[in-house]
Amino acid sequence: MNAAQRTRKREQLAANIDGAILLLGSDPAPRNAPTNTHPFRQDSHFLYFTGLAAPALAWLRAPDGGDTLYATARDVKDIVWNGPSPSPADYAAQAGIAQVAPLSQLADDVAKLRARGVPIHYLPPYRADARYTLSRLLAVPVDRVNDGASAPLSAAVAAMRSVKSADEVAEIERALGVTAQLYDAALSEMAPGKSERDVLAAVTQVAVRAGMPFSFAPIITVRGEFLHNPGCAAQMRPDDLLLIDIGVEAAPSHYCSDITRTFPVGGRFSAQARAVYEIVLAAQAAAIAQAGPGVPNTEVHLAAVRVIVAGLKSLGLLRGNEEEAARRGAHTLFFPHGIGHMLGLDVHDLSDLGDLSHLTPRRTQSDSVRTQSDSVGTQSDLVRTQSDSSRLDIGSALRSTQSDYGLHLLRLTRPLAAGNVVTVEPGIYFIPDLVAQWQASQRLAEFIDYAAVAPFLGLGGIRIEDDILIESGGARVLGPVPILKSPDDIEARLRG
Structure with a gap:
């Protein structure tokens, strides 16, 4: 501007x-x-x-x-x-x-x-x-x-900044262009016997040469089950999955990118890893297809949840009625976060404004914006919005318990609007400590086969994230060039 x-x-x-x-x-x-x-x-x-x-x-x-x-x-x-x-x-x-x-x-x-x-x-x-x-x-x-x-000032700022102009979107896409180069460098550097730090060095060189600083501390880890794992020192093994969550700020505008991919270090996905990866990829596709103007982000999240629940059931990790398993939150053992967040000048755009942008009231930053709860997206707003859904009465579910469908995990709950830029980042993670905690109390054991989960505990985590623009007809994945995410394309690139 x-x-x-x-x-x-x-x-x-x-x-x-x-x-x-x-x-x-x-x-x-x-x-x-x-x-x-x-x-x-x-x-x-x-x-x-x-x-x-x-x-x-x-x-x-x-x-x-x-x-x-x-x-x-x-x-x-x-x-x-x-x-x-x-x-x-x-x-x-x-x-x-x-x-x-x-x-x-x-x-x-x-x-x-x-x-x-x-x-x-x-x-x-x-x-x-x-x-x-x-x-x-x-x-x-x-x-x-x-x-x-000021509640009025915060509301006005959130309303303005949440809708991106064509120029702002172009800046985000500039950042995404460099992010694609970062991933190309990462794939060239990734190899068994090398360190996560070697990959970090390769992507840092690209970012510095482009004059674009990272938009957040890069996550480059073979322990992808830890959502924001800060470590970058592990040696990569042939059977590891390397999760990379990275982005840059376009210079000098500071608009951000935020992309996650998961790659097989040895060049090929194991049968187990590919099965889980394809569930996550299908969940992301379903969520992106659901997104559009007027669609609550809760519905985008639920589109991914349904695919994940069905996929985990097909692997024998979940059992019973799929909708009831989702309603009770059985999937949150494996998918313990929301589908995404706003993106713009900050990687978690507008998160300092709490409910005015996208936080659910249970997670509102009450110490920061205590006076703003009546201005925007309260839990009652969420209930009213979702109870009109023809597919699912989320309203009654929310009134019964806060954890239904895992909606308490979402950063962004408000209906999407044309001009919003948001991330879509489903994942499946096998977190030993979380599994042990749930298993000790047999939490939701009617839906979770803990014995079947055990062989997956060494797999780590798989997340796939893209940045999308909400347009009049739906949603468009941003970026001047696609960043590999098909398992066949990834394996072909690693072979070549």
Whole structure:
């Protein structure tokens, strides 16, 4: 987006707000000293409305329509260490903001607005430093800052950011183009006897050369049963499955990609691994086919669940009535997460806004957005939406128990809308500790054959993830080139 487009975004936001709007940019995060910091990443809300990726900035919109960017001019000492950077006036021009003021003036300007009785609308801070800054600016105790976060502002931001423009989608696809290159490098490096770290080094080289940082810490593991396994040091064996969950941020826009694939290290899937892999692949296809405008993401999830339950029953791991097994959540032993999440400037886009974007109320970030529960997607909304389903009365199921169909695991429950970009990432995992816990209490033993599960415990985990755009006619898998996921295509690539 250019400066004129950012200005229109700010005008659109302000039209929904009665009072002043205050957005803080991020500050550098120290590793172990104030001058030794982690790589800087701007707050995505601030980035969306200003386009400015530099630290120590703030934007204040007064009720009279005046926008002010607050920044601090770099002194010679800063330039000596870090080199020159744009001036505050340059930053303001880039954002299309007419007025610029020293950051040190922000407290006085906020105090003047408060003295006039003007409400100051701000988003719930997720970083401690932002919480302390807001506490100082607004003269409220630190532990009450999140209680005062603006429901109208949060709702307006979520509504705007959740619908992607053509330009935003193009940036996500740029990131996906590099992600495809990462997977090509990973497949070239993956081999028995090598380390997960070797694959990490190969994909890191591609990302660095492309000038696109990772959108999250890469997951590259032969222990794919652990959903976000941070380890990358294991040696790969011929019978291992290597799960790779990876993405990058397009530069300089910061729009993210997020793709998962699972590959046989030895070049061929075992019969057992292929059987499970094909269930996951079919579940993803069913979920993508279900997605479309107005379709609750719960229905997308349930489309995958039904395929997984039927597939696990065909392998002898589940038994009994499939719909009842799904309703009781037997599949969550093997599929212990939701079908996906929103994607955009953040890999879990808008997750800091809780229910306003996609969290179910039981998992709402109540410490962050306690005042927002009446604004969006509450559990009663979910019940009302789902009870109209001609295939299944999810409403009555939810009223009976929170765990029915595993819907309590979902990050995203709201109906999808044209312009949403979401991930679709079903998986099947054989987690020894979880199986042992369930088996010890014989949980849902009427549906789960624990003796039949035992031979699968060394398989690990299989997940397949793509990023999709919700369009008027359904959903489209994003990306300029497909990333291999057919087992035959994967094996052919590894042979070649």
